[in-house]
Amino acid sequence: MGIGPTIENGFYYDFDLKESLTPEDLPKLEKRIRELIRQDLKMTGSKATTASARKLFKDQPYKLDLIKDFVKEKKQLTVYKLGDMFSDLCKGGHVKNTKEINPDAFKLTHLAGAYWKGDEGNAQLQRVYGVAFSSKTDMEKYLWQQEEARKRDHRKLGQELDLFTFSELVGPGLPLFTPKGTVLRDLLDDFVWSLRKKYGYQRVDIPHITKKDLYETSGHWSKFKSELFRINTREGHEFALKPMNCPHHIQIFARRKWSFRDLPQRYASTTKIYRDEQAGELSGLVRVRSITQDDAHVFCDMARTESELKNVWEIVHEFYGAFNLPLKLRLSLRDPKQPDKYLGDGKLWKDAEAILSVVADKKIGKGKYECALGEAAFYGPKIDFMAIDSLGREWQVATIQLDLNMPKRFGLTFTNDKGSQSQIFMIHAAIMGSIERFLAILIEHYAGAFPLWLSPVQVQVIAVSEKFQSYAEKIAKDLQAADIRAELAEANETLGKRIREGETQKVPYILIVGEKEKQADTVAVRKRGKGDIGTTTISSLIKSLQEEITKRK
RNA sequence: GCCACCUUAGCUCAGUUGGUUAGAGCGCCGCUUUCGUAAAGCGGAGGCCCCGAGUUCGACUCUCGGAGGUGGCUCCA
Secondary structure (H helix, E strand, C coil), X not given: CCCCCEECCEEEEEECCCCCCCCCHHHHHHHHHHHHHHCCCEEEEEEECHHHHHHHCCCCHHHHHHHHHHHHCCCCEEEEEECCCEEEECCCCCCCEHHHCCCCCEEEEEEEEEEHHHCCCCCEEEEEEEEECCCHHHHHHHHHHHHHHHHCCHHXXXXXXXXXXXXXXXXXXXXXXXXXXXXXXHHHHHHHHHHHHCCCCEECCCCCEEEHHHHHHHCHHHHHHHHCCEEECCCCCEEEECXXXXXXXXXXXXXXXXXXXHCCEEEEEEEEEECCCCHHHCECCCECCEXXXXXXXXXXXXXXXXXXXXXXXXXXXXXXXXXXXXXXXXXXXXXXXXXXXXXXXXXXXXXXXXXXXHHHHHHHCCCCCEEEECCCECCECEEEEEEECCCCCEEEEEEEEEECHHHHHCCCEEECCCCCEEECEEEEEECCCEHHHXXXXXXXXXXXXXXXXXXXXXXXXXXXXXXXXXXXXXXXXXXXXXCCCEXXXXXXXXXXXXXXXXXXXXXXXXXXXXXXXXXXXXXXXXECCCEEEEEEEHHHHHHHHHHHHHHCC
């Protein structure tokens, strides 16, 4: 047996068994656990010496391994006993007696493989996951939430709402976007652009393949060689599909000498990158092999770094605010104990980390955010933003990274006001990060019911019967002429059926027109989630829709 | 990549304990219906039962290999 800690809402335990467990085994195990709970077994703990623990667990190699680690960390060993049937090396503190456990408020949820101590080089054990609560009601609430999350799974909604698809011929992790999905992607990208424009970003365009020399200089080749899609040309040269954009933006910057008067230069591209992710890591749109990044890099001098970082901060907050996604912040720093994981010397890192901390302190206050050692990118520290969605789940979204290493490796400098050369500071500033991943988050956040400005179809026009189809067509055309994404429903189904269709497709507004509307030159409006909200003229409807779209609500 | 599970029509899923013609609902197509706020009626088309090999008189079903997916682990510039 391996290890079995508590986790949020439950626990897991790893086993090394000859036979594999199957999902059918879980109810049997649950039954046995319930029997044990009902026996009112005492859970007693005691301190153990290294020698006595080694003796007690002499047949359990995983426990002996743990004992070795704990001794090295100078931890006090404790052994907990369940009745007099089972002893385990355990931190304890869960319960004193099994009668404290509610036999109706736990459930073994799923099975998984897990490496011993999380190391790919170690043996793989079978992990049993479970959840436990103090009352049955709490467990049912939790299971209901899980069910809710399943219902809004972006992979399911992506198909139902016809947003994207995958093809076995194209390959895993390579999503294909339908017309509706592409409308969404473009709207999100346009929104980011509208925010960037205010801060002087300029669009640049770069190729998708490149000589490997670029990545040898950047340091990516040695670090990520196995995750690159590589291409050999007929002339024997080796190219790679770009796995990131910084080196290309750097080469645009490096085209000429810059004066301090020209800085900052701010380059941005919405462009795809390609990473050969391991098959088992792929998941819907969250983890893919072709990733669209809304990537930007700012090249500036040290003096202007802080204000440029703050500008990115503003863009990030304005962007996520529009979706009602509150942000939490994490400062991701270098782990000084593992210097070989990072580029460059410690001094550069210290400087970069100091500047980022100042920005974070000024924006949200000293000590009011989490610092994560070892979470930095290999070329620089970063500010990571976590968005909290409507189900309370946390997603890592935007990052602001300060990079002194890449400019150094590529020898980026500018002529300062004294006429000598100074080093360039570089800021990596992706707002969505990956459009695919952000779209997945949005689909689940809204459960597919996008706000009006994002809805691929904003208005569905339905004629009560075929007699009014031409009037309905005129309404749809008027809306389209006002840049509203309106669709006309075919007339050959019943009214109820067509309304249902619009509702299941989560169209924000459905307009219904018949004799009365045609006579009065009006439309009957049905709003998603509200039902029939009355009749209005087409011109006042267009006005109010445009207002709603502009407000992005 | 590793462990476990899954793959039947465009979608959701039945089914065959190895047996000859493979089923439903939705969707699609046709006809009828022209309708006032969440599913009209009738008819039709649609399947290499994921792919390859093996076992067998016979494989959608069993075995092995592969692909794709799901839950985890590992990784994530």
